[in-house]
Amino acid sequence: MVDWSLAVTIGSMLAGDGPSVSRAEADEAVAELRADAGKSTGLVRDFTGLDAPDGTAPVLVVDRPGWVQANADAFQVATGAMMRKMVEKREPGRIAQLVGSKVTGAEVGGLLGFLAGKVLGQFDPFYEPAGRLLLVAPNIVHVERELGVDPTDFRLWVCLHEETHRVQFTAVPWMRDHLFSEINAISETLEPASLLDGGIERVTEAIKSGRNGGSIVDMFSTPEQREILDRVTGMMSLLEGHADVVMDDVGPQVIPSVDDIRAKFTKRRQGIGPLDRILRRLLGLEAKMAQYRDGAHFVRAVVDKVGMDEFNAVWTDAAHLPSKAELADPEGWVRRVLG
Known part of the structure; x- marks a missing residue:
């Protein structure tokens, strides 16, 4: 289905050196x-x-092509079940398969190339046996220069956030298996025709009108898949918000200029130009920004009410993860989980 070698080649070329x-x-x-x-x-x-x-x-410090390769590897693992199901539904024909794999490889490469210039760090949970942390050095240097912040302070600030993700997944090992199971659940509900029929037209319409927020996920997910995606949103918002709380609350102890960094970085998250904003919307990156905000609000509200030790009940069982609705209702989560 995907020519991964082509995806890496195109993604690395589009990403540039930084x-x-x-x-x-x-x-x-x-x-x-x-x-x-x-x-x-x-x-x-x-x-x-x-x-x-x-x-x-x-922990790996990588350049942009290194990030592209790592994420191509992760995509192969994450989408394995989904791709197998789509292959089963395709009509036979070697030429069609070759052409299709080149097209999808180019599409994935374009996506990776765009993101490779944006990501500062990332925990890759799909790397065996327990994941790996990627820090994208050229992007970190680029942003610290763009913002005009102290490089030493900024690098530690970024590492606090990303290392929190590494700690989350390695201190709570069931969470990695839980994420895998949710991805597989989406694959089980996948209808390949819904992704292939009229896909280009729907993407074009989304760019023009911003319908349903313009996200690819919004365009292609079925009601059953959206229920799963809502659970994943709750989980990912918790992880991102928790990491943001750590970087901002620990920061003042060890990073003198943390307030200046946070103010400038928050402004930067809003996107730069019209094309950048369109791509962010289409790829669901605007929803990603909401995860940071909503997750941090949830974590702070619960910790302020019951303390960190009681909050940590969230890590003891998948049933204790907040739902998407509970992100806006922290007291509801406290009642449900802590009684």
Whole structure:
């Protein structure tokens, strides 16, 4: 279904190399990010109470092509069941298969190429056996220059957020299997024709009108899939909001300019130009921004009411994860889970 080699080639080409840096500057940034990731582990543990075993998930500092390759690998794992189902539904024919794999490879490559210039860091839960943390050095350097912030402070601030994700998945190992099961549940409900018939027209219409928010997910998901996606949204909003709370609450203890960084970074999250905003909407990145906001509000509200120790009940069972509705009703979650 997908020519992954072509996807990586196109994605890497579109991503580019990032900002111009000398070899010494590049080496310094890589070394500092690795050290900051290690430093962040203890800071996250002390603040959250989550204790991740040592050596469970590696930390990799990568360039943009490295991020593209890592995410192509992750996509293959995440979409494996879905792709197999779509292949079963396709009409036979070697030429059609080859052409189709090239087209989808180019499409995936375009997506990866766009995102490769945006992502600062990412926890990849699909890497065996327990995931891995990716820090995209050229993007971090680009943003710190663009914002005019202190590089040392900004790099530690980014690492606090991303290391929180590594701690979440390694200190709470059932969560990785739970995410896999939700993705497989979506695959089970997949109707390939709904993705293939009239897809181009729907994408074009979404760009023009912003219908349903203009997200690809909104355009193609069935009611059954949306129910699953609502559960995943609750989970991902919790993870992103929790990481944002950690980076902002731990930050003042170790990052002198954290308030300046947060103010400038929040403004940047709104997007830059019209094309950037269209692509963000189409790819669902605007919904991603809402996850940070809604998740952080939920975490702060619960912690303020019951304290961090009681809040950590959220990590003990999949049934304790907040629903999408509970993100806006933290007291409802407290009543349901803590009684």
